[in-house]
Amino acid sequence: MNQPWTELHAPPALPELFLRAALKRKVSGRTLPEGGLRCPVSVEARHLAAYRRVCAFADDGRLPPTYPHVMAFALQMRLLTADDFPFPLLGLVHLENRIRVLRPLGGLGPFRVGVRVADLQPHAKGALFSLLISLDDQLGPLWEGESRFLSRAAKLPGEPCEAEPRAALALAEVDRWRAPADIGRAYARVAGDYNPIHLSALSARLFGFPRAIAHGLWLEARSLAALGDRLPDAGYEVQVRFKKPLLLPGELTLLASAPGASGQLALRGADDLPHMDGEWSTLP
Known part of the structure; x- marks a missing residue:
């Protein structure tokens, strides 16, 4: 089944989303929303330079491999503070992160970023889920990311999966x-x-x-x-x-x-x- 996407014209403003995150303190369900969010993004050269300085990346003409996380941050805040997302954002524990650089991360855009959640599983300390991020340019998929988060506030039935x-x-x-x-x-x-x-x-x-x-x-x-x-x-x-x-x-x-x-x-x-x-x- 195709992933249902909601298309936004630009990344959302963060102040209102921070307020929503601060106000939600209780678990509101046990299922993840099926839909994802997408919007166009471009890179501002001065912001990219500041990111490189903070993270010690050399200016080699390409985006740092972790920079798409920053490009997607406002969109993922919108997704994780929406009414249909079941877990409080404050208190989520970032356990793992995976990135895949599919093609060279050159240029400043325009790009399209997408975010969605998937793979809800029981965990010994709560519930696990994945936040999936994609970055595309005019030629197609460019970069993919997956962050695994633990919600200690939620409990799910079943046995946790053990990593090999x-x-x-x-x-x-x-x-x-x-x-x-x-x-x-x-x-x-x-x-x-x-x-x-x-x-x-x-x-x-x-x-x-x-x-x-x-x-x-x-x-x-x-x-x-x-x-x-x-x-x-x-x-x-x-x-x-x-x-x-x-x-x-x-x-x-x-x-x-x-x-x-x-x-x-x-x-x-x-x-x-x-x-x-x-x-x-x-x-x-």
Whole structure:
């Protein structure tokens, strides 16, 4: 069955959507909406430059592989705060992220971005679902993303699916850097994601964290910027799993396997605390 899409003329304004997210506190159902949202988007050069600075991407003439998440953020906020989306947005936990760069991410647009949700499953701590993002240009599909979220507020019947263990490769240090105390605010200014857990110790404490924590997508973006020479221009996939949250400020060490068509990565903090791991591979 074809996916039903609602077409918008432009990305929605964020202030009203932040208010809707703050007001919804209860689960309102156990099924995901079937429809998705799509709209045209273009890249503003100054915003792209600011994103590159915050995430340490070089200006190589292509969009950073994580940048489409920013392009889709307003649309996904509209989808996740709609009346037919069953879970409160505040409190969702970002567990995994997968991106597929199908063709070189060149140019500033115009593009078309689409977002939808799918694959609702039981989890030992609540309910899992996928947020799916697509980016197209005039020639067709350009980039795809999937984020897996956990809603602790929801419970579903059934047994959770267990992930298959992965054979570990030998990893060596690639880079290390310090995440400053204000990186959550700096990333929020370019990504639009003003979740209180990332902004300050005061706002993070309202959600049980002793200090602000780094955005998971910033951890991924900063890591892929450091791995740029290991990744091709296009035709590859990266999948990461977010582990322990990084309390800000914090020290980070990126480890990776040897360059090749496929490989693994790990992001560690103080005392070897795992913050993220994952793998990359070329597409068939």
